[in-house]
Amino acid sequence: MEAMRHASTFLRFPAPPDISLPSYALVVLNQRLPRFAPVLWSHAKLRVFADGGANRVYDGMPNLFPEIDPMEVRHRYKPDIIRGDMDSIRPEVKEFYVNMGVKVEDVSYDQDTTDLHKCVNYVCDSMDELAKSNLTEAAYSSQFCILIAGALGGRFDHEAGNINVLYKFSNIRIILLSDDCLIQLLPKTHCHEIHIQSSVEGPHCGLVPIGAPSASTTTTADTGMSFGGLISTSNIVREDTITVKSDTDLLWTISIKKDF
Ligand SMILES: Nc1ncnc2c1ncn2[C@@H]1O[C@H](COP(=O)(O)OP(=O)(O)OP(=O)(O)O)[C@@H](O)[C@H]1O
Numbered sequence: 001m002e003a004m005r006h007a008s009t010f011l012r013f014p015a016p017p018d019i020s021l022p023s024y025a026l027v028v029l030n031q032r033l034p035r036f037a038p039v040l041w042s043h044a045k046l047r048v049f050a051d052g053g054a055n056r057v058y059d060g061m062p063n064l065f066p067e068i069d070p071m072e073v074r075h076r077y078k079p080d081i082i083r084g085d086m087d088s089i090r091p092e093v094k095e096f097y098v099n100m101g102v103k104v105e106d107v108s109y110d111q112d113t114t115d116l117h118k119c120v121n122y123v124c125d126s127m128d129e130l131a132k133s134n135l136t137e138a139a140y141s142s143q144f145c146i147l148i149a150g151a152l153g154g155r156f157d158h159e160a161g162n163i164n165v166l167y168k169f170s171n172i173r174i175i176l177l178s179d180d181c182l183i184q185l186l187p188k189t190h191c192h193e194i195h196i197q198s199s200v201e202g203p204h205c206g207l208v209p210i211g212a213p214s215a216s217t218t219t220t221a222d223t224g225m226s227f228g229g230l231i232s233t234s235n236i237v238r239e240d241t242i243t244v245k246s247d248t249d250l251l252w253t254i255s256i257k258k259d260f
């Protein structure tokens, strides 16, 4: 079985010279903007604000650059699109981005999917176009990922909806991020090789079987896990590379360091 490689090199600043960064899109949600948002922004191929996520960049990005005029900062961080049901973006924020020429797409006719889901659909459609023009299918699927800023914290229904998007799009690498941790899905179709970036992440980590119980998950040892039974939380990363193989899809989570 083919090993899938994971490495949160996108968090490292400056970008490591010896390792190529994955090609990724950035989606900003309506939750506290991570302090490392400018690092994620700088290498993103596509930048999308999910509805009220626009308010977070408009209000929060200037705070990360206190020495620069707030309006100048806002002009520097211009997204490719703002998409969602448009019930959270403030009118003056919408006007600001529309005046900059940003497309604002109201997709409120769909009341069965969240704004994050709608943004992931947009990224997939855009990347299909890019893939056709630029990359081979294999290179595209192995390298490309979607980083979701502001996916955790606050309302649990939103967090659950965000995690559900990982399962709905299990064939795409999607990484949920907050200031404190990241979460991604490890599909059972692959064995996984996680290369820990110890300057920016760890040591706390977990493997959580939310969708279905696991009769066998192998890391350093072999164990069964189930939600309601044993789950692997409050672990400490002890190796540079973690390998995981399971008979069920698992959530991988690791803490993000406070001081990088
Ligand atoms: N507290 C939160 N925690 C995690 N994710 C959030 C939170 N608040 C919003 N989000 C994410 O940001 C996206 C956009 O948020 P926004 O508030 O604009 O959405 P919404 O669909 O209007 O939500 P609501 O349910 O409040 O009407 C949501 O789809 C969700 O993915």
Ligand SMILES: Cc1ncc(C[n+]2csc(CCO)c2C)c(N)n1
Pocket: 085, 110, 111, 112, 113, 114, 115
């Ligand atoms: C069973 C069920 N529960 C809740 C909603 C409502 N809902 C889910 S996503 C969404 C859009 C939010 O931006 C809304 C309103 C639904 N449709 N079906």
